Amino acid sequence: MAEFPLLKDMIDRQLVEQLAARIFAVHPEFDAASFVASVLAELGALELKARNLLIAEKLREYLPAHYPSALRILLAALDEERGFQPIENAGLRLMAIPCFIERYGLAHPAESLDAMLIITRVSSCEFAVRPYIANAPNLTMARLREWASSGDEHLRRLASEGSRPRLPWGAHLVAFLADPSPTLALLERLKDDPSLYVRRSVANHLNDIGKDHPELLLERMEAWSADAGEERRWLINHALRSLVKRGDQRALAILGYGPAAVELEKLELSPTALDFGEELKFSFALRNVGGETQNLMVDFVMHFLKANGKTAPKVFKLKKMKLAVGEWAQFEKRFAIRPISTRKYYPGRQRLEIQVNGTVLGGADFELVMD
Numbered sequence: 001m002a003e004f005p006l007l008k009d010m011i012d013r014q015l016v017e018q019l020a021a022r023i024f025a026v027h028p029e030f031d032a033a034s035f036v037a038s039v040l041a042e043l044g045a046l047e048l049k050a051r052n053l054l055i056a057e058k059l060r061e062y063l064p065a066h067y068p069s070a071l072r073i074l075l076a077a078l079d080e081e082r083g084f085q086p087i088e089n090a091g092l093r094l095m096a097i098p099c100f101i102e103r104y105g106l107a108h109p110a111e112s113l114d115a116m117l118i119i120t121r122v123s124s125c126e127f128a129v130r131p132y133i134a135n136a137p138n139l140t141m142a143r144l145r146e147w148a149s150s151g152d153e154h155l156r157r158l159a160s161e162g163s164r165p166r167l168p169w170g171a172h173l174v175a176f177l178a179d180p181s182p183t184l185a186l187l188e189r190l191k192d193d194p195s196l197y198v199r200r201s202v203a204n205h206l207n208d209i210g211k212d213h214p215e216l217l218l219e220r221m222e223a224w225s226a227d228a229g230e231e232r233r234w235l236i237n238h239a240l241r242s243l244v245k246r247g248d249q250r251a252l253a254i255l256g257y258g259p260a261a262v263e264l265e266k267l268e269l270s271p272t273a274l275d276f277g278e279e280l281k282f283s284f285a286l287r288n289v290g291g292e293t294q295n296l297m298v299d300f301v302m303h304f305l306k307a308n309g310k311t312a313p314k315v316f317k318l319k320k321m322k323l324a325v326g327e328w329a330q331f332e333k334r335f336a337i338r339p340i341s342t343r344k345y346y347p348g349r350q351r352l353e354i355q356v357n358g359t360v361l362g363g364a365d366f367e368l369v370m371d
Contacts, residue, residue, distance in 0.1 A: 007092065008048040013040060015093050016055065019077070022084050023063075026076035035062045049169075053103075055096035060104055067104055068111050074100065075115055078122055091123050098128035109136040113143045121154045127170050129162035134173065141182060148186045153195040159186050160201040166208040180209045184220065191224060192232055199235050206239035214243060218250050225254055244297070245315040247358030257297045257357045261290030262323065264354055264361035276337060276345060276370040283332045284354055288323040296321050296356055300333065303351040304343065305368070311351060314343075337368065345370065 016039045020032040039058050043051055063070035074097055080086070087093060097119055105112035109132055116125040132140040144163060147155040161167065163183045165176040176183055183205065190202045210217035221236050228236065236254065243251035252258070267284040274280050288294055298318045303311035316335075323329055337345060347370040353363030 006048075008046070008051055010089060010093050011043070011048065011051040011055070011096075013043075015087065016040060016043070018085065018087055019055070019094075019096075022077040023073060025082070025084070026079075027063075027073045030073075031062055035059075038062075052096040052099045056099040056103055059096065059100050067108050071101070071105065071108075071111060071115050075118055078119065094123040098123055098125045101125070102128035102131060106131060106135050109139055113140065116158070117143075117147070117155065120158045121152065124154070124161070125158055126161040126164075126167060129158065130167070130170055130173060133163060134175070137175075144186060145189075148189045153193075153198055156190060156193060156195065157198045157201045160190055160198065160205050164201075164205045164208050166211065177212055180213060180216070184209070184216075191235065192229075196231075199231065200238070203235045203238035206235075207242050210239070210243055214248070217243070218248075218254070221251075221254050244358070245299075247315075247355060247360075249358055252297065252358045255297075256295050258295075260294055260296055260357040260359065261288065262294065262296065262356055262361070263287045263289050264356075265328075267354060267362055267364055269352060269364050269366050271366070273367045273369055274337060276347075276368060277339075279334045279336045280352070280366060281332070281334050282352060282364075283330070285331070286323065286329045286356065288325055288327050291325060293322055293324045296323055296329075297358075298331070299355040300335075301353040301355050301360065301363075302335070303353065305346045305348045305350055307344075307346060309348075313353075315355065 016036050020030070020036050023030045024032040035058055038061075039055055042054055046054060059070070059074070063073055076082070077084075078094075078097070098116070101112050101115060101119070105115075113129075113132060116129060119125055129140065129144075144159045148159040150156055163173065163176065163186060164170075165173050165180060165183070187202050187205060190198055193199050193202065206217060206220075217239065221240060224232060224236055240251040240254065244255065249259070263286070265285040265287060268282065270281045271278075282300075286296070286298070297320050299315050300318055302314050302316065304314060305311050318331065318333065321329065345368060347368050349365050350368050351363055351365050353360045355361070
C-alpha cells in the first residue's frame with residue numbers, strides 16, 4: 001500500500017531554496033545561502049508547526065531588523081506578477097509568512113493587517129490575526145468588518161475563521177468566549193455568502209459559539225431559519241451539529257426533527273464478547289407508531305470505558321430518513337474497534353445505544369476483551 005506523505009515533509013529543502021531565491025531577487029542584500037544552510041541544519045528533526053516557526057525565526061534573523069522593511073520584502077517575494085516560479089501547495093507550504101507576522105509584527109498592527117490583506121490570498125492568516133484581535137482590538141475589528149464585505153472570498157473567510165473563539169490549533173480568544181456578540185455581527189454579513197468556502201467557516205464559527213452559549217446559538221439559528229434557502233439550511237445544520245449530537249431537542253426541532261413516535265425492535269449485537277481489533281456487528285429495526293410520516297435522525301451511541309472505570313458516550317451518525325405510518329426500517333452496521341490515534345480503549349463492559357431524534361430508545365452491553 002502506498003504511504004501518504006506527511007504534511008511536515010512539504011516544508012522541505014525545495015521550499016526553503018525557492019523562498020530564499022525569491023527574497024534575494026527582490027532584496028539582493030539577503031544572504032540566501034546562509035539562510036538556507038541555517039534552516040536546513042535544524043529542519044529535519046522538527047514537526048510541521050515547528051518547521052514553520054523555524055523559518056519565521058530565520059527570516060527575522062536574515063531580513064532587515066526594521067520590521068516594516070522586512071515585511072515589504074516578504075510581500076514583494078510573494079508577488080507572482082514578478083514572474084517567479086510558482087510554489088506548489090503554497091497555502092500550506094508558506095505558512096511561515098503568516099507566522100512571521102503573528103510573532104514579530106504586534107508593534108506595527110496597521111502594517112501587519114495591511115500585509116494580511118495580501119498574504120491571506122496566498123496562505124491563510126487565520127492564526128496570525130488572532131493576537132492582533134487581543135492586542136489591537138479596535139483597529140483589528142474594524143479591519144475584519146471591512147474584510148467581511150470584501151469582494152475577495154479569502155478575506156471574507158478570514159473575517160470569520162480568524163475570529164473563531166475556539167479555532168482548532170489556535171489560541172482561544174478569551175474575550176469572544178465570554179461575549180461572542182462582536183463576531184456574530186460579522187457572521188450576520190456572511191450567512192448567505194455565495195462561497196461555500198466562507199459559509200463552511202461561518203458554520204464552524206457558530207458551532208464554536210454554541211459550545212459556550214447554546215441558547216444564543218439556538219435563538220440565532222431559529223431566526224435564520226425563517227425563509228432560509230437551501231444553502232442557509234445547510235449552514236444551520238452544520239452550525240448545530242454539536243448540539244444535535246448531544247440530543248438537544250430545540251436544535252433538532254430547528255432542523256425538522258421533532259419528538260419521534262417510533263419503537264425500537266430486534267436490537268442484536270454480535271459478538272457479545274469482542275476481541276480487540278475485531279468488528280462489532282449490530283442490527284435493529286424501527287417502526288413508526290405515530291399518526292403521520294416522520295423525519296428521523298438515527299444515530300448510535302457508543303459508551304466506551306475509560307481509565308477511571310466510568311464510561312463516556314460518543315455519538316456516531318447513522319442515517320436521516322422519512323418513515324411512513326406503520327412502516328418498518330431495518331438497519332445493519334459494523335463498527336471496528338481497533339487501535340486509533342484519537343481514542344484509547346480499555347477492556348471491560350461497554351454499551352451501545354440507539355438514538356432517534358436525540359432520544360435514546362434502548363441499548364445493549366458487550367464485553368471488550370484485550371490482551
